[in-house]
Amino acid sequence: MPFFDREFKEIFSAELISIFGGLLVGIALAIYTDKLLLIPGMLILLPGFLEMRGNISGSLASRISSGLFLKVITLKKPRSRIIQGNLIASFLLAFIVTLSLGMIAFLLTLALFHVTEPVLIILPVLAGIIANIIQIPLTLALTFYLFKRGHDPNNIMGPFLTSSGDVISIFALLLTLVIL
């Protein structure tokens, strides 16, 4: 079993993409500190919000990958009931989780810092809807594409989704702030 094999290269190149995504978000945070980080409770909300996209899409990609390897899902039927069910479930999960996240951040900020900040509830829900409209179909398409090209989507999708999820989330948060 060679150490620097195809898997090593796949994980490494995917991670390189991932760190640049993370750094882009970090730079955006450093630039927009006054707009984002200075909102009371924003640091409570932000990690969970950034992570959620990877969690939901990561599990979706992993389920689809396992299904493809087990041949329960086939590339010939991309609109099968299993896939449709997975997509609907992922959208529902995203809505419920962003709402919970907003409530948690709102209540913690109120309880610990005595600050009432309703934007902490509205912001993640609206930004979550915007971000998932982009992220979930992207996840499905890329998992299929990678499997079709003979790659193991498990090696690539994890880092790609956390990174693209971060970038899409920050974009959605800033867009929602502009809308609000």
Added chain:
Amino acid sequence: MRKLTHLLQKIRKLKRSQHHHLLHQVHTKHKISRRTLFYIKEYSSEQKVISTVLKESIKILILASLISSLGGLALENIKQAFISIIPLVILLPALNDMIGSYGSIFSAKFSTLLHEGRLNRNWQHNPELKKLFLQVLVIASITTFITTSIALGISWFTKHQLSLGFILKIFLISFLDVLFFISLLVLIAIFAGFYVYRKKEDPNNFLIPITTSIADLGNMLVLAGLVLLFF
């Protein structure tokens, strides 16, 4: 063939929690793997997929959000000090991503190994698992070095004061943080993965959210602690 299709239709109608003799019968007679039958039973109809995914994921995702929020709370408490250290503000999402994504890669590949029956109780001596862990550790060290260097470089370009001591502190914080949490997440993924799999649930739905949220919580608690300690 018609008989097999009929049997598979019957499996699709089984309740998720039900351990039916039909699964064993189809497995032995028609040579369909247990894992495939597990997927047919778990995610067979659209309605069943939605309810299964929601049921298995919702609790863990809300728990993950709560854990991440607690991590954020640690940084919220030292917000002014934290946002004044620009390299750490730039590094925070990248560190969270790195730790979380290495946890996700390990969890996803560990789940696949479990589903394919390539792991047993004697996992400590499994060469595939050992190799995967070492690969993740080596890649993590290289990417941590690159990320920290870039964050420091960007800070330097934005005229942030960088002394040698400050640079070393940032490197030390990054390496301690990443290598410690990757080792911890691998252990959590293995023990929790076996536990969930034994309960006939899909480890994919559980391991990824829990490893990423522990990564977030731990990362931010450690960062908050190290900021207080070093700065």
